[in-house]
Amino acid sequence: MDESHDEVKPQIIIIKRIKKVKKHGHHGGSWKIAYADFVTAMMSFFLLLWLLSLLNKSQLRSIAEYFKHPQKTGLVQQGTKINKDQKFDFYLEKGKEKEKWKDLEKEKQKEKEKEKEKIKSPLQTESKMNEGKKDKLMMDKMDKILAMKKDFEDKLASHPELSQFKNQLNFVVTADGLRIVLRDLENKSMFTLGKSDFEKYAKPILEWLTKELNNYPNQLVIIGHTDSAKFKNGKYTNWELSVDRANATRRTLINYGMDPNKVMRIIGEADTDLLDKNNGLNPANRRIEIIILTDEAVNKINKK
Structure with a gap:
């Protein structure tokens, strides 16, 4: 065996260190918050512009005045109390x-x-x-x-003969004309009691009245009045008596020469218009009234 093969060569260990270079990474979620604030601000801005477009010139002037003098003036809401000494420039x-x-x-x-x-x-x-x-x-x-x-x-x-009757003849000025009143006195009646016949002494008065009435062209109304004494039989009343006496007066005046056309009306009022309202049996309540009418009164009667 070769000895060279018996020697074990030491193994070289190489450690390779890789240096990692960090690239630009994310910054977390802070940018989202900033963006949301920006969008909110823009929305608020455009909302403000929209609201301003709805205001009229007076309101716009008021807002401008507020920003010019914020400590002096401002928008006044309903119900806000204002000091008496506070002055506004707008x-x-x-x-x-x-x-x-x-x-x-x-x-x-x-x-x-x-x-x-x-x-x-x-x-x-x-x-x-x-x-x-x-x-x-x-x-x-x-x-x-x-x-x-x-x-x-x-x-x-x-008048030498009629002056004695001045207490029985009265002349009254009214709105319709001159009212001539021939009234009875105690124990001196113009008519026979309860009848429409004139007493003898009354006829000279009527003759004189006829002459005087003929001096005026005015038309007449003749009204008969009685006292409150009642008839026993009940068939003939003061109503009939008052009308009969008014008509008897008309006939007598005409007999003495008065124009028949002068008389417009004859009226009987019985005892409804007493002169003495406290004593219905007073002889003065028995009377004849001759009204010398004005033109206006004649027109009123004709319209009726």
Whole structure:
């Protein structure tokens, strides 16, 4: 055996160290957070822009004013208390805009009032003129009635035979004209008791009245009144008696020469309109009333 083969050569061990070079690796999840913040900020920004696009000019001016003077002014929410001494350099929507609308509404209202005044002015002038005419006509009418009343009273007082009956003849000015009242006195009746026949002394009064009534063109209404005494039989009442006495007066005046067309109405009112309301049996309640009508009163009667 060869000795050379008996020697064992030492085995050389080679250790190869590989140096690993680290490439750029990931940085964890921090970048995601940063990106999310960026996206959120952009969304907020665009949301802000969208909200700003919805505001009107007044609100935009208010926001701009706030950023100019953040310590002096700001948006005022509903219900916020404001100090009396606090001054604002701007108007909010509920301030300046409302003031503008109020001013416009006031101007429109003024214009409407002016137009109304233009329309009303001629009408008011005409109305005042008509009222003035009506007042003048009313005064003229009253003057005529008063003059008529004085004429009757003066002639009655100066009449030698009829002056004794001045307590039975009254002249009253009314809205419808002059009311002539012929009333009974105690123990001195114009009519026979319970009948429509005139007593003898009453006829000269009616004759004188006829003459005086003919001096005026006015038409007449004759009204009969009674006291509250009742008839025993019940078939003939104060209603019939009052009408019969009014009609008897009409006939007597016509017999003495009065135009029949002067009488428009004869009316019987029985004891419904007593002169002495506390004593229905007072003789003064028995009376005849002759109303000398104004033109207006005649028109009222004709319309009825």
